[in-house]
Amino acid sequence: MLVEAPGEFDLIQQGRIWALADALSSWPNVQEAVIGVTNVMLIFDQPPSDIGMLSASIVELWHRVPGRRADGKVIEIPVVYGGELGFDLPAVVEHTGLSARDIIRIHSEGDYTVCAVASSPGFGYLHGLDPRIHMPRKSVPSLNIRAGSVTIGGMQTGVAALTSPNGWNAIGWASVAMFDPWREQPSLMLPGDRVKFRIDRIEL
């Protein structure tokens, strides 16, 4: 079952989604509450018998659950901007009309919030990208975006968790393990965490 929040995507609605997911996780028969962007998907142990009543209870909970602030840990990610693994930086320069150094400055000064972890193991959807450096996704994905690539896709930025085809634009690279299945907490990023990108090096 997919529960979607009404209205625009902002951190207030997302904070209510986090709180809703926290609360629903402990409901009987709920195997997992999977956070998306302004939505949460419920996986059940057994198919619920009365969907209508369940939906009504969730809506009722939605109206009274207090939102959660982005109160997670702060993750600092040192980035090598540009260079061999940030090969889309020139395209972002061309699209935005900004210089490469300005793009790097804007990106590294941003304050980002992990909205959801999804799509591949440990991949965090980050909110907070400056509109000046929004950059459309590619129509044809690049075949090998290396794990650790720092990317921009539309109004979002992220760090690729796996080496795989990817339609986002690589502007740099970070030597950070986003995911380790053997760690007690396998995903470095969790919903509600905050992310700071730091300039480790610039290769232009």
Next chain:
Amino acid sequence: MIEILTSAAFNTIQDLGRRGARRFGVSTSGAMDPIALAGGNALLGNDDNAAGIEIQTFPFRLRFQADAAFALTGADHISTLTGSPVGSWWCRRARAGDILAIETPRRGARVYATVGGGLDVPSVLGSRSTHLRAGFGGLEGRTLQAGDVIPVGRPLCEAGRRVDFGAAPPDVAIAGAGSAEDRVLRIRLMRAGEYDLFPEAVQARFWSTTWKISARSDRGGYRLAGDKLTLDAPVEMRSHGVVPGVVQVPPGGEPIIQMSDANTAGGYPKMAAVIQADLWRLGQATPGSFITFSEVSYQDAVAAMAPVNDYLARLRATADLYRAL
């Protein structure tokens, strides 16, 4: 221990899948035909969720390094144990040194080889299933290759008990959508979230088209060819959770059915979802084969699981009884 002698691409170790790790972005993986895996385990007296080998490229050969009971389930195939034929949905005992050779199935896509005691690879995030994209689970997170040696767990059933019997395969034993006329597989679906965004004519085409499973189909998803499902205006969805069985419609209009290795999240509009009771049938559909869809209600979808669960329960009870005779 068993030793892999021949394995073409993409044969992996799978159990019934990884639950509870979606919130870290980890897809469930797991057998494409969970009924076959659980059925093989039931024949051997294993736990339903014991890990086996999902064989989807052939031929496949392995050698038993010690005596072991094993079962072959899933697609209808011919195989041999050191020369003597072994049927589908059958369990046997192998002696140390015996070679099991599995050829391309006559019907169906995937054969499951299970062993008494299950394959004893480490459990990662609660499952032994191979997560190929992320490279963990199964055997070192990768597909099997010649020379691999896989440890086998301790059997729950005593050695010496009766082995060498079989079961009716589920497509024969379970009534319902069944194997249909004209070799077209009938699959039941429920409407999904964005169904109503599609124009009525497109909705009608979705149900009436005989879809072909494209060659670009794998454990991640089946791409369907047959018609284009187009929206009046493009819809940008926020990233949201998806599960195996969901039929997504990318902007090109060519539907994709998400399967075991699908990502945990997607952003495309969802037309419908294959009901759980029919997902295993889809897991046995080969690229190039044809499927048609019929719509069922949520209540019917839930009810459709009863015959599947009954089949597995009966299979287990009969196997336990037979083994104890």
